[in-house]
Each structure stands twice: as structure tokens, then as C-alpha cells.
Amino acid sequence: MSSQNTIKPTESELEILQILWEKGDCTVREVHEILTQHKEAGYTTTLKIMQLMQEKGLVRRDTSSKTHIYSALASQQKTQEHLLSKLIDNAFSGSAARLVMQALGNHSASKDEIEAIKKYLNDLDYK
Amino acid sequence: MSSQNTIKPTESELEILQILWEKGDCTVREVHEILTQHKEAGYTTTLKIMQLMQEKGLVRRDTSSKTHIYSALASQQKTQEHLLSKLIDNAFSGSAARLVMQALGNHSASKDEIEAIKKYLNDLDYK
DNA sequence: TTTGATATACGAATATATTCGTACATTAGT
């Protein structure tokens, strides 16, 4: 079972992980461009964070050429799992149901999304 | 509309808020006892955090007697809303549905919980 | 009234996260 993802990403790290999850391999420049669509940040700041992430094992990088290529090592699945269960414990008194309802109630899931969830719930029953 | 809850509690603060949400009014001692069921912590550490929370406006305290009485100011609802939407944005690419399914899938919601959610979803339809 | 238990206030140490300046290397264009 390879290396664990006990490591919890910080907020900045999470922003970067998300980009890597979506885009796959990226240079620092690419990540940085995307990041700065939302917020201000210096290039070396992004670089530094990604370097630290590499040391922590959250990402891997290919340094064979001058411009390094980064990709996510932390699995999206595991990371989401971890953050979610932390939130459930921390803010929802351990009740997944409460969290779910809150999410559905406020975050205006679309009709499609709600249908998908219903289907999902029904499938759960048959296990 | 009173004071906003733009303030985001830290992890330690959240632990304390949860206790206050559940128990209502508490002394530092009471909160501390509950906290230390799960983890190690010095009394003055808990005290300090609660004092800082008061300064930040997360809690209010009654100092009329020697032993101060604390209660939550940050609403559970608002705080959950905020943390949840942050998580959805930060780790689930903005998709509430993905988060919900992840929550249901892994966090082993009980049969009762799942029933409650189904009911909830059906009610949503009629609005 | 002396002592012990319990309380708050406060300051400081430690840890962690974030930000960025500066130095230096490499590459591409002129």
C-alpha cells in the first residue's frame, strides 16, 4: 500500500493540489498563472510552496530539464476523504448526515446533482 | 444583521466551539475537562485560546463572578456553512455532489442517517 | 488567619505557514 497520505495539506497547498489533480503535470509557471487568476501572489512564493510540497511528499517533480515538471502524489480521493472526515468530526459532531444536509441545503446543488445523489443512495441500499 | 461571522475559527477554536454549541454556557474548566478526554492539553492553554476567541468575537463571556462563563457567539449554522463551502471549493472543485457522495461512501453513515437524507432529498423536491 | 485549591492575566517560547528578495544558472534571441 505505498506511502500513506497522513500528511495534511495546508490551504495554499490544497489550491495547488487541485490544479495538479485537474491538469496533471504542470510547471510552476502554469500553476502560478492559474493561481493568480484568483489572487495576488509572487512567482517565487508559488515556487517555494511547491518545493516544500515536494519535500513533504505531496508532489513529485521531474528535474531532468531546466524547467521542472510537477505532478500530484497525494491522491485526490485520500485527501478528500481525510479533509472530509476531519470536518465532520470538527464541526458536525461526527454526523455525516448533518454535513450532507447542510451541503445540499445551502450550497444549492443542481437538480442533476440531487438526482445523482438519490441514485447513489439507492445503490447503497443494495450492498 | 448583527456582526458577521466572516471570522474563521482555527482547529483548536473549532473544538471549543463545538463543545459550547452542544453544552451551552461553560466555564473554562468544563470545556477543558471535555477537551482532555481526547487529547493532552494544559489548563492555561485552553484558557488562553478561549480568551483569544473572546477577543475575536467568537465567544462571549460573563465576567461578573470570579469564574467566567463562556458561550458561543459564532453560530453553528453559519460556521458550518462557511467551512463546508470552503471545503467544497478547496478540495472538491466546487461540486457539492461529489462531497456528499464521498461523505456517504466513506464515512459509513448509518441506515438511519441514510433514510433521513433520503427523506430530506424528497422534501427538497417539493419546494 | 494561614493554607490549598482554583481562577484569570500576561508574556514569552515554539511551531507552522506564507511571502518575497536576492543570487545564480540556463537558455534564446540578437
Place this chain on the structure above:
DNA sequence: ACTAATGTACGAATATATTCGTATATCAAA
């Protein structure tokens, strides 16, 4: 070959969160 652009490495400043020691006040019991 020189210069500008672009990249990494590294160290330091800043911000924030966490932890706890120590001083001091209050109260109750002996």
C-alpha cells in the same frame, strides 16, 4: 558574445497558531 527572459535555490522576514510558565487574585476549609 552579450543581453534579456526565465528558471531554481536559499535565506530571511512576517504572520499566525499553539503551548505553557509564572504572577497574582479569590475563596473555602482548617
